[in-house]
Amino acid sequence: SRYPEKWIKYIELMVEGYTLPKIAERLKIHISTAFYWRHKILNALGSLGFNQLQGIVESDETFFRESMKGREITHRKAKKRGEKDKKRGISNLKIAVVVAQDRNGNMIARKAGTGRVKAEEIDTVIGEYIHPSALLCTDTATNYKKFAKLKGLQHETVNESQKQRVKKGIYHIQHVNNSHNRLKGWMERFQG
Numbered sequence: 001s002r003y004p005e006k007w008i009k010y011i012e013l014m015v016e017g018y019t020l021p022k023i024a025e026r027l028k029i030h031i032s033t034a035f036y037w038r039h040k041i042l043n044a045l046g047s048l049g050f051n052q053l054q055g056i057v058e059s060d061e062t063f064f065r066e067s068m069k070g071r072e073i074t075h076r077k078a079k080k081r082g083e084k085d086k087k088r089g090i091s092n093l094k095i096a097v098v099v100a101q102d103r104n105g106n107m108i109a110r111k112a113g114t115g116r117v118k119a120e121e122i123d124t125v126i127g128e129y130i131h132p133s134a135l136l137c138t139d140t141a142t143n144y145k146k147f148a149k150l151k152g153l154q155h156e157t158v159n160e161s162q163k164q165r166v167k168k169g170i171y172h173i174q175h176v177n178n179s180h181n182r183l184k185g186w187m188e189r190f191q192g
Helices: 004-015 020-027 031-047 119-129 142-151 174-188
Strands: 056-065 094-102 107-114 135-138 154-157
Touching: 004 020, 004 031, 020 031, 056 119, 056 174, 094 119, 094 174, 107 119, 107 174, 119 142, 135 142, 142 154
Parallel strands: 056 135, 135 154
Antiparallel strands: 056 094, 094 107
């Protein structure tokens, strides 16, 4: 890099959720430089070693609207700002992100695909990050039951549709649902 002295400030601005144009303006770098630096940092973070999640591991998926900002759209009609999706609920127009978190605060969040997530997709994105002795705690979705069986994990389910928030005083998915809210709040700053 030609500006190693600007990297620390860049990372601070990125974590605070500044947009690329604002980062470029503040650091007096070109917008394309800001774009490439973001991807270099994210790739570096993704390549760091990660210990497996252990103990009670909560997992659930969350969904994001697909952003085609700056790209040519071929598979659907373009949307105006603030316009709702044509399909309600979970559909292939939504990006599924599987989030798993243990009670020590270690977390993994990975894109699994579009629409409803299958057990095989869950295994592909987070399977290697869960220790074989971990106890998986999820909602009652059948894809997680199948995933737990596939990996040979102990599995406890919480039936949130029946207003069951905590089971046996210890099993819940409140930490991972809180992570969903923080992740969505952080992503909103980037406006797509």
